[in-house]
Amino acid sequence: MASFEVIEVNGEPATEATLRVPALSSYGHFTAMQIRGGRVRGRDLHLARLDSATRELFGAGLEGERVRELVRHALGDISDASTRVYVHWPEGDKETRVMVTVRPPQTKADHPHGLMSVPYAREVAxxxxxxxxxxxxxxLAAQRAGFDEALLTAPGGLVTEGAITNIAFWDGTSVVWPQAPSLLGITMALLEPRLPSVRRPVTLADLPSYASAFITNSQGIAPVHRIDDVEFTVxxxxxxxxxxxxxxxEWDVI
Structure with a gap:
């Protein structure tokens, strides 16, 4: 696989000066997408996510066409890539700074994953x-313990999401997405209306009642074979x- 890395800020190659903001400030947001043949699944969901978060964090929106132009510019003649769009708005700037990174494409390892539950929930989830x-x-702690992913839980063992994934459970009839503060991932948002889905609270104590589970993120989908010492059927x-x-x-033209 070809190795490449592109970083642009507002359509220009990143410099020491323009990288100072992301290096020194963690106040901002991003979206991650897999691009194939210059297309991406859920393009409008990505653009809506960026616009909504920019409004909430900075008080003004982010035009989707501007994002598309910046992504296309960063891609150049690269057709397949793992691409991220980061948004900052430094004090004194008249508009947002949009940083686009382009790296080789990634796909989720589809082997059955083991998850370790941890008592932690993301703020402003x-x-x-x-x-x-x-x-x-x-x-990282979960991986050192022999698991593939961490499962974040709120007080009372309420299941929220994975560290870098959404999780869903199968009760034999419906796909159950945990009802809890969490990120609505793009892959989850695409799957939920296309499957027999419900949302309801899920706790660690409930896990043995579910037959199967799977996780999703921008890289794809993978089955879950265990959470802590609870085994699931793949x-x-x-x-x-x-x-x-x-x-x-469908894949949308970026």
Whole structure:
């Protein structure tokens, strides 16, 4: 696979001066997308996420066409990539600073994942914000303990989300998305209306009542085979159905 890395800020190659803001400030937000053939799944959801978070954090929106132009410029002749769009608004600037990074494409390892539950919930969880020290700390601790991902939980063992994923459970009839403060990931947002979905609270004590589980993020989907010492069946039929629903989503021109 080709190795490349592009970093642009407001459409210009990153410099020491323009990287000073992201280096010294963690107040901002981002979205992550996988681009194939110059297209991305859920483009309008990504643009809406960026606009909404910019309004909430900075008091003004971020035009989708501006984002698309900046992403296309950073991509140049690269058609397949893992791309992130970061948004800051330094004091004194008249508009947001949009940093676009372009790296080789990534796909989620589809092997069954093990998750370690941790008592931690992201602050302002509905925003994909910067400064994720806590979730990174717990993710690395889970991996050192032999797991693939950390499962974040609120008081009372309320399941919220993974450190870098959303999680869903299968009760034999419906896909259950935990009802709790969490980020609405783009892959989750695309899958939820395309599957027999419900939202309801899920606690660690409830886990044995579910037959199967899976996680999602911008890189794709993977089954879950255990959370702590609770084992789950890797349901090939379920995963085939979830994967088919995701693959049926159209790719939008960036």
């Amino acid at each position: 509905h925003i994909k914000h910067l400064g994720g020290f806590g979730q990174t700390h717990h993710l 349901d090939a039929e379920l995963m085939g159905r979830v994967t088919a629903a995701f693959e049926a989503v």
